[in-house]
Amino acid sequence: MHDISIISMIFSAALALTCLFLILSPLFKWDTYLHLGSKNQDLASTKEALLTTLNEIEFEYKMDKISPADYKNLKRQYEIEIASIMKEEEIISGTTDKDLMAEVEKEIEEQMKSYKSKRRDEK
DSSP, X not given: OHHHHHHHHHHHHHHHHHHHHHHHGGGSOGGGTTXXXXXXXXXXXXXXXXXXXXXXXXXXXHTTOSOHHHHHXXXXXXXXXXXXXXXXXXXXXXXXXXXXXXXXXXXXXXXXXXXXXHXXXXX
Protein backbone atom coordinates (compact mmCIF):
# COMPACT_ATOMS: atom_id res chain seq x y z
CA MET A 1 0.00 0.00 0.00
CA HIS A 2 2.91 2.32 0.78
CA ASP A 3 4.36 1.76 -2.74
CA ILE A 4 1.15 2.82 -4.41
CA SER A 5 1.06 6.12 -2.58
CA ILE A 6 4.67 6.94 -3.60
CA ILE A 7 3.95 6.09 -7.24
CA SER A 8 0.74 8.09 -7.20
CA MET A 9 2.57 11.05 -5.62
CA ILE A 10 5.26 10.96 -8.33
CA PHE A 11 2.63 10.69 -11.06
CA SER A 12 0.60 13.52 -9.51
CA ALA A 13 3.70 15.73 -9.28
CA ALA A 14 4.59 15.04 -12.93
CA LEU A 15 1.02 15.78 -14.00
CA ALA A 16 0.97 18.99 -11.96
CA LEU A 17 4.28 20.17 -13.46
CA THR A 18 3.05 19.41 -16.97
CA CYS A 19 -0.16 21.36 -16.37
CA LEU A 20 1.79 24.24 -14.87
CA PHE A 21 4.09 24.33 -17.89
CA LEU A 22 1.15 24.32 -20.31
CA ILE A 23 -0.57 27.10 -18.41
CA LEU A 24 2.49 29.34 -18.04
CA SER A 25 4.16 28.76 -21.42
CA PRO A 26 1.99 31.30 -23.32
CA LEU A 27 3.18 33.99 -20.93
CA PHE A 28 6.77 33.63 -22.09
CA LYS A 29 7.91 34.92 -25.45
CA TRP A 30 8.96 31.77 -27.25
CA ASP A 31 8.60 33.49 -30.61
CA THR A 32 11.94 35.26 -30.18
CA TYR A 33 13.61 31.94 -30.92
CA LEU A 34 11.46 31.44 -33.99
CA HIS A 35 11.72 35.02 -35.22
CA LEU A 36 13.50 34.21 -38.46
CA GLY A 37 10.91 31.68 -39.58
CA SER A 38 7.95 33.88 -38.72
CA LYS A 39 9.52 36.91 -40.41
CA ASN A 40 10.00 34.90 -43.58
CA GLN A 41 6.39 33.69 -43.44
CA ASP A 42 5.16 37.25 -42.85
CA LEU A 43 7.11 38.47 -45.86
CA ALA A 44 5.73 35.67 -48.02
CA SER A 45 2.13 36.36 -47.03
CA THR A 46 2.59 40.12 -47.52
CA LYS A 47 4.16 39.54 -50.94
CA GLU A 48 1.30 37.24 -51.91
CA ALA A 49 -1.27 39.84 -50.83
CA LEU A 50 0.51 42.57 -52.79
CA LEU A 51 0.71 40.40 -55.90
CA THR A 52 -2.99 39.62 -55.61
CA THR A 53 -3.77 43.32 -55.28
CA LEU A 54 -1.56 44.10 -58.27
CA ASN A 55 -3.43 41.48 -60.27
CA GLU A 56 -6.77 43.01 -59.24
CA ILE A 57 -5.58 46.48 -60.23
CA GLU A 58 -4.57 45.18 -63.64
CA PHE A 59 -7.95 43.47 -64.02
CA GLU A 60 -9.81 46.67 -63.09
CA TYR A 61 -7.69 48.64 -65.56
CA LYS A 62 -8.53 46.22 -68.35
CA MET A 63 -12.21 46.52 -67.44
CA ASP A 64 -11.88 50.35 -67.70
CA LYS A 65 -12.76 50.86 -64.03
CA ILE A 66 -9.66 52.97 -63.28
CA SER A 67 -7.87 55.58 -65.34
CA PRO A 68 -4.51 54.90 -67.02
CA ALA A 69 -2.79 57.45 -64.76
CA ASP A 70 -4.17 55.82 -61.60
CA TYR A 71 -3.23 52.41 -62.95
CA LYS A 72 0.37 53.48 -63.59
CA ASN A 73 0.70 55.09 -60.14
CA LEU A 74 -0.81 52.14 -58.29
CA LYS A 75 1.16 49.62 -60.31
CA ARG A 76 4.43 51.45 -59.68
CA GLN A 77 3.66 51.75 -55.95
CA TYR A 78 2.88 48.05 -55.53
CA GLU A 79 5.82 46.95 -57.68
CA ILE A 80 8.19 48.98 -55.48
CA GLU A 81 6.76 47.36 -52.35
CA ILE A 82 7.02 43.88 -53.88
CA ALA A 83 10.60 44.54 -54.98
CA SER A 84 11.61 45.64 -51.48
CA ILE A 85 10.04 42.51 -49.98
CA MET A 86 11.85 40.33 -52.52
CA LYS A 87 15.17 42.01 -51.65
CA GLU A 88 14.51 41.44 -47.94
CA GLU A 89 13.68 37.78 -48.61
CA GLU A 90 16.88 37.45 -50.62
CA ILE A 91 18.91 38.92 -47.77
CA ILE A 92 17.33 36.55 -45.23
CA SER A 93 17.73 33.48 -47.41
CA GLY A 94 21.19 34.58 -48.54
CA THR A 95 22.60 34.60 -45.03
CA THR A 96 21.03 31.23 -44.31
CA ASP A 97 22.30 29.83 -47.60
CA LYS A 98 25.81 31.14 -46.98
CA ASP A 99 25.94 29.51 -43.56
CA LEU A 100 24.66 26.25 -44.97
CA MET A 101 27.10 26.34 -47.88
CA ALA A 102 30.00 27.03 -45.51
CA GLU A 103 29.05 23.99 -43.45
CA VAL A 104 28.73 21.83 -46.56
CA GLU A 105 32.08 22.98 -47.94
CA LYS A 106 33.75 22.33 -44.59
CA GLU A 107 32.31 18.82 -44.49
CA ILE A 108 33.41 18.15 -48.07
CA GLU A 109 36.95 19.28 -47.25
CA GLU A 110 37.03 17.00 -44.21
CA GLN A 111 35.80 14.07 -46.30
CA MET A 112 38.41 14.77 -48.96
CA LYS A 113 41.18 14.89 -46.34
CA SER A 114 40.07 11.61 -44.81
CA TYR A 115 39.81 10.04 -48.27
CA LYS A 116 43.32 11.22 -49.20
CA SER A 117 44.76 9.95 -45.92
CA LYS A 118 43.13 6.54 -46.49
CA ARG A 119 44.60 6.39 -49.98
CA ARG A 120 48.06 7.23 -48.61
CA ASP A 121 47.74 4.54 -45.96
CA GLU A 122 46.78 1.95 -48.59
CA LYS A 123 49.91 2.66 -50.69
